[in-house]
Amino acid sequence: MSPSPHVLHLAGLRKSFRSPDGSVQPILDIDSFALAPGEQVALAGASGTGKTTLLHVIAGILTADSGVIELAGTDLARLSEAARDRHRALHLGYVFQTFLLLQGYSALENVLLAQMFGAGADERRARELLDRVGLGDRIHHRPAQLSVGQQQRVAVARALAGKPSLVLADEPTGSLDPTRARDALALLCDACREQGAALLVVSHDRDVLARFERVHDLAELNRAGRAVTAGGSA
Amino acid sequence: MRALLLMVRRGLAQHKLSSSITAGSLALACGLVMAVFALREQSYAAFTGGSTAFDAVLGARGSQLQLVLNTVFHLETSPGNLPWSLVQAIERDPRVKAAVPYAVGDNYKGFRIVGTGANLFSDFEARKGDPWRVQPGGRFFEPTLREAVIGDFVARRTGLRVGSRFQPYHGLTYVESAKHEEQYLVVGILEPTRTPADRAIWIPIEGIFRMGGHVLRGTGEAFDASKVAEIPDEAKEASSVMLKLKSPQAGFTLDAEINKQGKVATLAFPIGGVMAELFDKLGWMNRVLEAVAYLTVLVAAGSVMASLYNTMNERRRSLAILRALGARRTTISAAIVLEASAIAALGALLGFAVYVAILSGAAELVRARTGVVLDAWAWHPALVAAPLGIIALGALAGLLPALSAYRTDVARNLQPTS
Secondary structure, rough: OOOOOOOOOEEEEEEEEOOOOOOEEEEEEEEEEEEOOOEEEEEOOOOOOOOHHHHHHOOOOOOOOOEEEEEOEEEEEHHHHHHHHHHHHEEEEEEOOOOOOOOOHHHHHHHHHHOOOOOOOOOOOHHHHHHHHHOOOOOOOOOOOOHHHHHHHHHHHHHHOOOOOOOEEEEEOOOOOOHHHHHHHHHHHHHHHHHEEEEEEEEOOOOHOOOOOOEHHHHHHHHHHHHHHHOOOO | OOHHHHHHHHHHOHHHHHHHHHHHHHHHHHHHHHHHHHHHHHHHHHHHHHHHOOOOEEEEEEOOEEEEEEEEOOOOOOOOOOOOHHHHHHHOOOOOEEEEEEEEEEOOOOOOEEOOOHHHHOOOOOOOOEOEEEOOOOOOOOOOEEEEEEOHHHHHHHHEEEEEEEOOOEEOOOOOEOOOOOOOOEEEEOOOOOOHHHEEEEEEEHHHOOOOOEOOOOOOOOHHEEEEEEEOOOHEEEEEEEEEOOHHHHHHHHHHHHHOOOOOOEEOOHHHHHHHHHHHHHHHHHHHHHHHHHHHHHHHHHHHHHHHHHHHHHHHHHHHHHHHHOOOHHHHHHHHHHHHHHHHHHHHHHHHHHHHHHHHHHHHHHHHHOOOOOOOOOOHHHHHHHHHHHHHHHHHHHHHHHHHHOOOOOOHOOOOOO
């Protein structure tokens, strides 16, 4: 069996949730999607098109109802939860919309923890990454002691800490003003390129989408999202 | 492992106040448990074995316990007096290696004055294996002079020194108006014996006989010895006679003769056995104390669980982020159990300070009241068992919050809150 040419390959992906009224609400219905190593792709989508759910499924945080989610050559559906956790730590970086930094931990500890759950702590690399994102003199600061823009940069460093083959970014500039958003996006893209990681960004922000050569409309990719959008869900 | 330790450290740091309060309550519980067990064993050992180098006590007919408390521990009142003929008879008994009479009835500022023979310091020991010794510059009293040898504790509490003179007070409790006319010269201060002797004042027994206002009733009639040059033996009395026996067997035969067949005297033998009976009678009190200590431990363990459990809601987001970073459910659960154990370990460590404080206070109290010295630093298995038990209980108390952490819904708790 030859190694997969894709860092991420989705096929026949289905995910639904049960509504409070008991009905089953499809969220994801994606026939096929793939991402090559080092590739940078944006998924455009409005609220309710299943952006975050898709990223959670790719990260193994949520399990799909059916389909293939192949990340770094391994189908997540075949892994136990513990193995998925380990696979995520080893191969995936995640930049959340609100960064989700651990508040009680320093910037350095936030980055180190991401390594510890994977291949192991590498403090030199963690310091280099923080230095790369311009926070070399803030490594012992807690998130609350950092500006929003600085927190975003810590999140980028954390996402790249474990030498991932894929970085997911969920509305990565959603909490920033336009100037900071532009800088942050440039940093994210450049840093991923330097580290050899593929990047999958989901956003509804046109400025963000404009930076990417390959942009998919999530509403077209995701049949379930199309249905939601057509139904007028927010 | 490094991640686990970092998570525990940060968990503790983020909840400093509640962790400290919980550790404090565990420290109290741990210290209390250690103190209850150690105090029980130390006081039992001190009161039943280590305090005396006497084998038996002969006294007036009455309670053996009262006799021992009065003569060995200088507590309680004397059960009565022995006629001098009995003192002489026991001195001559071939089963007795040494005998020395005690006569009590006076005090100096609350410290008991014991009239005795000079052979107390030569024929007996302060403790088994430790002869009586006076501190440098002092000596033992002359039996014919108004001289006194005082215990180390008495010297420190009253300020009496070698060369000091004092006037005894009548009775076993200090009443300022009951001062005797006679003056006694302190000629020696005993080296600390860590026994009740440290809080006694020793004078020649003749001094007690001749103290103004004292009346001897050896003949059945009142005899004032202060006015005569020679006191007839038949007039003399003693509160008790301390005995050293030639063999344990001698004690059993004397016990049979005096206690079971005789009607005029009581022999307390073995002294440790008499005190052990007292402790056995007080066993229920120990059990109550143990129960209270265990309850305190349970309450403290409950507080560990409650304090951690109450923080679980605010921790959920952090736990979800950790899970998103790749932490397994078992890792974050283990971190919670480890955090509970760390709080318990801190409590156990602080428990030693509580233990030393309780035991030091208790030891000071026991020493002031009885002269018996308890050692706060003495080894007891509870000093290991209690801290280990507390840590294990802490870990156990962390299980419920750990289960709650285990069940954290990652996706739901990663959702933006604003």
